[in-house]
Amino acid sequence: MVALMRAALLERAGVVETSIIEVPPLDADQVLIEVSAVGVCGSDVHYFEHGRVGPFVVEAPIILGHELSGTIVDVGAAVDRRRIGERVAVEPQRPCRVCTQCKAGRYNLCPDMEFFATPPINGAFCEFVAIQSDFAHAVPDTVSDEAAALIEPLSVAIWACQRAQVGVGSRVLVAGAGPIGVIVAQTARAFGASEVIVTDVDAQRRAFALEHGATVVLDPAHDDVSTLGVDAFVDASGVPSAVIAGIEAVRPAGIAMLVGLGHEMMALPVSAIQSREIWVSGVFRYANTWPTGIELVASGRVNLDALVSGRFGLDEVDRALSVGREPGQMKVVVHPWKGWNAART
Known part of the structure; x- marks a missing residue:
């Protein structure tokens, strides 16, 4: 060698x-x-x-x-x-x-x-x-x-979707249409989600997300997402306002997963979390995800x-x-x- x-x-x-x-x-x-x-x-x-x-x-x-x-x-x-x-x-x-x-x-x-x-x-x-x-x-x-x-960033998305219990018929909100957000959107669809809503302030990224996983895209600067009533919210932006709006968009007993790296400290809508019993958790890397990721890519379900x-x-x-x-x-x-x-x- x-x-x-x-x-x-x-x-x-x-x-x-x-x-x-x-x-x-x-x-x-x-x-x-x-x-x-x-x-x-x-x-x-x-x-x-x-x-x-x-x-x-x-x-x-x-x-x-x-x-x-x-x-x-x-x-x-x-x-x-x-x-x-x-x-x-x-x-x-x-x-x-x-x-x-x-x-x-x-x-x-x-x-x-x-x-x-x-x-x-x-x-x-x-x-x-x-x-x-x-x-x-x-x-x-x-x-x-x-x-x-x-497949490494795909593994982050798989871990997030698994922990958010995304499955057949789920309605999912994803904040951020960067690489992780788009991969999360594709993964949610591959897991069976019927609706995947992606938000981003960048029109070009929203258009890309709509072509690669999202069923709906919204501009958080103009569109109110807080009333969506989704089963799961995945933050891939790290933006405090996006995190707050996303949690408020989750239905009772729904799940919010924080993936984006943003501020170390931020305020959360505690009353909504408590009154709806929303599960809020962070995502730190992944475990046992590569076999699933390879299959998703090889099958064409994730591009x-x-x-x-x-x-x-x-x-x-x-x-x-x-x-x-x-x-x-x-x-x-x-x-x-x-x-x-x-x-x-």
């Missing part, structure tokens, strides 16, 4: 440099993956712009990127070598597997989680990554590299390829982290081998 690789390192807020570093060594239960595609997440952008996300602070150079796919090129001593050559979607985390939360199946809440691109754990804006074998999920050839990478609006190479990661705010952008993807043809070390 190669000994060195190229990686885009966030040196400090606003500064990304491409460096040559060592390929990560393999534990016995791990596989080495040649990275094919990496989606840019809002958390990556936040680290790039501010050098931190909540309590996680960039104190040393770090590789960002946690939405990824690739091909297995080597395996640890305890892994079947027949896995070499498999195309995989990577679940970018390593739980301890022995704590109370892990044993209860909620490994996303593991207090000792090692999650890609969360300081001090490196991510995937590089040529090779290592991951435990069972978190490298084989994908069929009908699933593109980019779609396989975006992730349609979200990709920009593609960049490893030397363009700083641009990839900046372009998402431009009009017309939805999901940006980095291809680590794009535009570089030098012989591998």
Whole structure:
């Protein structure tokens, strides 16, 4: 195997440099993956712009990127070598597997989680990554590299819809028509929702959502959503006014799920929550969602390829982290081998 690789390192807020570093060594239960595609997440952008996300602070150079796919090129001593050559979607985390939360199946809440691109754990804006074998999920050839990478944000949507008990005949409200909001809308429809209402102040994004999952789109600046009476509300905006309106739109005994990363503190309509017994919960990553995500994409019930609006190479990661705010952008993807043809070390 190669000994060195190229990686885009966030040196400090606003500064990304491409460096040559060592390929990560393999534990016995791990596989080495040649990275094919990496989606840019809002958390990556936040680290790039501010050098931190909540309590996680960039104190040393770090590789960002946690939405990824690739091909297995080597395996640890305890892994079947027949896995070499498999195309995989990577679940970018390593739980301890022995704590109370892990044993209860909620490994996303593991207090000792090692999650890609969360300081001090490196991510995937590089040529090779290592991951435990069972978190490298084989994908069929009908699933593109980019779609396989975006099974990570799809997993957030699956986890949110599962916890919101979205099913056949559900009426669902989604705030925010960015990538997560659109993926949530598609997932809700795939789960059987009869009506999926998506709100966003951006007309272009509303139009995109209407073509990719939403049955109705509304402009929250002009349309009152508080009287909708939906079974489930999923916030993918992080905007306090959207959260309040969404909770007010939930019927008695309905469910509100908070996905969007916005303000750390916000006021909530407590009287509506209490009088209607609305269940309000946060969403933190996911657990056991990749098999469902792969099936949704492979079957065509969720279209992730349609979200990709920009593609960049490893030397363009700083641009990839900046372009998402431009009009017309939805999901940006980095291809680590794009535009570089030098012989591998």
